[in-house]
Amino acid sequence: MASGSGSLMWFRKGLRIHDNPALEDAAKGTRFLYPVFVIDPHYMEPDPNSFSPGSPRAGLNRIRFLLESLVDLDLSLKKLGSRLLVLKGEPSEVLIRCLKEWDVTKLCFEYDTEPYYQALDVKVKTYASNAGIEVFSPVSHTLFNPADIIHKNGGRPPLTYQSFVRLAGQPSWASSPLSITVSSLPHVGDVGSCEISEVPTIEELGYGESPQDGFSPFRGGESEALKRLRKSIADKVWVATFEKPKGNPSAFLKPATTVLSPYLKFGCLSCRYFYQCLQDVYRNVKRHTSPPVSLVGQLLWRDFFYTVALGTPNFDQMRGNRICKQIPWNDNDELLAAWRDARTGYPWIDAIMVQLCKWGWMHHLARHSVACFLTRGDLFVHWEKGRDVFERLLIDSDWAINNGNWLWLSCSSFFYQYNRIYSPISFGKKYDPNGDYIRHFLPVLKDMPKEYIYEPWTAPLSVQTKAKCIIGRDYPKPVVPHDSESKECRRKMAEAYTLNQKLKGVVSEEDLKNLRRKLEEHPEQEGKSKRTRQKPVG
């Protein structure tokens, strides 16, 4: 390489030093290295019109998590003789300006399957190749290359976990050592007239003082990720016996899972390094659980959703999505708002939504409970609406996985047993009969006796008075009656499935409109349901 030339390492996800092939390649045989992160105002700057504090796209918790991750990355780079160059603006414009301004012959960044990056990367790659700049964009965010798996399957993604696992086999790097440490990095070259800043604080981005109790207990960054990883894998018995469906969704003092998802999302933790650490544990124990329920199984689920998402046009919507059942969801903004703002009147559901809002994280089964409740279980609201709320508020929200799970839970794809509905009352009770989880996240109910805490509207007024929580005043009545509404949802799902089957999945807007009309013209027959309808809260 000619002297005076440099490489540009463009960080997006993959906010780490360990197992970072793009960074490794960028640093190799170059005199100068420009480690860049571009702050996209659309992702980072305050939007006063959103329903929660944050930008148009991200809630404040995730923005803060990202900033912490960037500070940690900058610190690590500084220890290696470099630093993070933070720039602001539309990412492709900023990147192209840098490439023009700086003496750069190579551009490195981690390959990304999300539509947003696919579109962005085309722009940047086109410029680079016209300018004679070499581009290196390795796959390191997933265990496998999703495109390879789709190719192996004849151009279409596998649609079941088992077929995915069969096709995937062992990762190519499974038994070769990953590059975990970096001893030093080339200096940063002259940055010319490009406006470089330090990692901004949340205040510098324009966010005012935030309520202390609204802050997620999870700190961002690679250092934190590795600390958390070590702590998780130190308990070999726990790792070896881990079974996802058996976790306790109401455990919040000590969550029942690793809570490594936000670190995997931003790439603070390499999924490949995590995988190898787990294999090390498995080698040293007599027996261990296996996919799909084991911890390695969870990483495979992640790759599964990435693969289906890449190979499915319009994966994030119902219309035009060939794997998605067409269902005549309600367009009821009041029900949606009640769910989103934790005032459905079902304490188990509302406590989970409070945890989502405050922590940006909740247990997998808790996510199931509220997603089922919003869609096919009770409210029959469109899964895309719930997806949007999760996408904004979760610190680990991941485009492929979030959409995949909403498709799953709404019985739109992957999973179809719409009769299996999580009860907003008994599901939580099974794990937490005393209601400690509810008491913690909904303090208004903290003195409600455990006999009534999952169904406070059934408590006698004297009990409500004593608990200093009058239902309908201090805490809402149920927004819909679960017994009758869940039956109604089952009926609608059955009708919708029949229609999808009849039309072989090709369901037009008109067909859905007709079905909506039919469902309303022939409501639940009188006397079919033994329950009397509770009056909804008005």
Next chain:
DNA sequence: TTGTTGTTGTGAGT
């Protein structure tokens, strides 16, 4: 065409 399988339901009964 048929049988098997699918990470994670509820409520009642043993």
Next chain:
DNA sequence: ACTCACAACAACAA
């Protein structure tokens, strides 16, 4: 802890 009825789906393999 396990079983069953509930009412029953799609994907895949044979």
